[in-house]
Amino acid sequence: MKPPSALAELIDALRVLPGVGPKSAQRMAFHLLQHERDGAGRLARSLDAAAARIRRCQMCNTFTEDELCELCSAGRDGRRDGTTLCVVETPADLAMMEQTHAYKGLYFVLMGRISPLDGVGPAEVGFERLMARVCAGGIAEVVLATNFTHEGEATAHFIAEAVKARAPGVRVTRLARGVPVGGELEYVDPGTIAHALQDRRESS
């Protein structure tokens, strides 16, 4: 049986979502049509509104509805520490950093990580915009908070080398590696324990 065309079209359109294959898309479409017609309408309106209104922050590259995002505006008004710049891969990572309430500086969002195999080079992650900002002065420290994956580590290394070469006065740091809170040594991988041992600190 060929499904009705509006249904086939909806199933196909749902596959634009990450991690949604043909089976999930079909399940989602049936669920929406059977139980969530109002929710489907609301989703359609939200998609249009988001596509129309959301753009990139001129300073940090994250998603915003204004010229500058909330955090960069706060930095301009002196309500955040403009001398520290934290480099993250995605807005989700930025949100996670903010949830810690342990960081008061500003951000630069790469919107990706350098990954030559996927065709993502420095240009695709706004590298020159980042360097221009770092070299413009006023920034004392760059905190590299990319993921601890191969690509994230390579991206951090690439940025660290560039900052050291082109802005020698700027301190470059990386988030510490170590045993996670609540972690049991028995179940943590040896590489992590090796890093935690190397970076051990005086007991307070």
Place this chain on the structure above:
Amino acid sequence: MKPPSALAELIDALRVLPGVGPKSAQRMAFHLLQHERDGAGRLARSLDAAAARIRRCQMCNTFTEDELCELCSAGRDGRRDGTTLCVVETPADLAMMEQTHAYKGLYFVLMGRISPLDGVGPAEVGFERLMARVCAGGIAEVVLATNFTHEGEATAHFIAEAVKARAPGVRVTRLARGVPVGGELEYVDPGTIAHALQDRRESS
């Protein structure tokens, strides 16, 4: 950081999809905004079109854009066998039955299964519409193809008893249980093997 409101609204709206929690919704929203703005627009239009055009088939209860679905129309024109009625839980199950190319009759789609714990009784699965159709005459066999879960089995039992009581001339059958194609006995559960043994058939 409070995300911009159109973004927060989109993340919240995406949670209407089955199996999508706050983290997945955030990931989907960021993905759409960064890589799939066109796809997001297409999804919005598909959602609206589907909600506006798709309704229930007057005969079998499945999704359709017309009065009757394609299969029921074919049944009315004599291109499908109108004397056999297969009862399935969802349009996805109907599509799976059709993919076998082994069934030429018509369907009734319950759009669910009887599950008193979830507040789903016979009325919620269109039981009386099904019985009216079976009792109206012209149907020689009802094939119960609900899932082999507790609820699916209970639903099949409930319908079987009702058909036997109210339409005694109609044959009621259930899909066979047994070892799946490609199944290795060592890895099939004992309950399935017990059924396969009980329903064993002459080697052809």
